[in-house]
Amino acid sequence: MPAVQDQSTLVERARRVAVRGLREVERVAAGARRRLEHGEPAPTPDGRYGRLWDPPADTDAMALILNTTDVETFETTGRADADRLAAYLPGPGAGPEPGAAPARGVALDLGCGIGRVARYLAPRCATLWAVDASPRMLELARTRMVELPNVRYARCVDTAIPDVADGAVDLAYALLVLQHLEREDAFLLLEELHRVVRPEGTVVVTFPNLLSDTYLGAFLGYVRAGEVANRARARMYTPEEVARVVQAAGFDVEIDAGVEIFAVCRPR
Secondary structure (H helix, E strand, O other): OHHHHHHHHHHHHHHHHHHHHHHHHHHHHHHHHHHHHHOOOOOOOOOOOHHHOOOOOHHHHHHHHHOOOOHHHHHHHHHHHHHHHHOOOOOOOOOOOOOOOOOOOEEEEEOOOOOOOHHHHHHHOOEEEEEEOOHHHHHHHHHHOOOOOOEEEEEOEOOEOOOOOOOOEEEEEEEOOHHHOOHHHHHHHHHHHHHHEEEEEEEEEEEEEOOOHHHHHHHHHHHHHOHHHOOOOOOOEOHHHHHHHHHHOOEEEEEEEOOEEEEEEEEO
């Protein structure tokens, strides 16, 4: 008899869950109907993310990009990241050795900001695409890198980089950038990076590692502060999640998981 009661209880719980689920579907459907009847606001030319990053000046941009206003820290970390990325450029001179000849490759910096990394990687490339969703970041980047004639600038609108042709890039990278997008949009941008990179090229992406104490603390900080509505917040990932979504986007991947997840992706 107790077994029958237990089974009956489980069935009743399942029924309640199903009812709640149907009510949620009905609520979402009703919202969709209202939007269709009354019309959605027209999308802005900057997409969903462009105006989330609108700093008045370089110092404000530095704080948004690296949580610092210290110029030396900003420049030092940019140079170090460029040194690490240069190893994935093709041709001679890709390494960080002083006086090395420029590499023959084309690089793309997705989420370039004001050029923290691009400023130091561009001299090693034939061409570097500086790509960002924010018109203001691109404006500041143009001023900051005015002495670099091989830098080209492009807007990323939502999940598209329309100015860059298929297979035009040897190295594309996005350092702690995709974390600021909804996961679905981050995946679509991974597919867009797959589109622009050559078959023998490389894509390097980094994500905050939820399994590290640093980013677990950041996640809990978001929770306590009620930041779920903050569209620019960082989305934390585990190494396993990064590997799965990158592979689903069409890459083979090597993962180096520390405080941050460093993923080296090659099209397959």
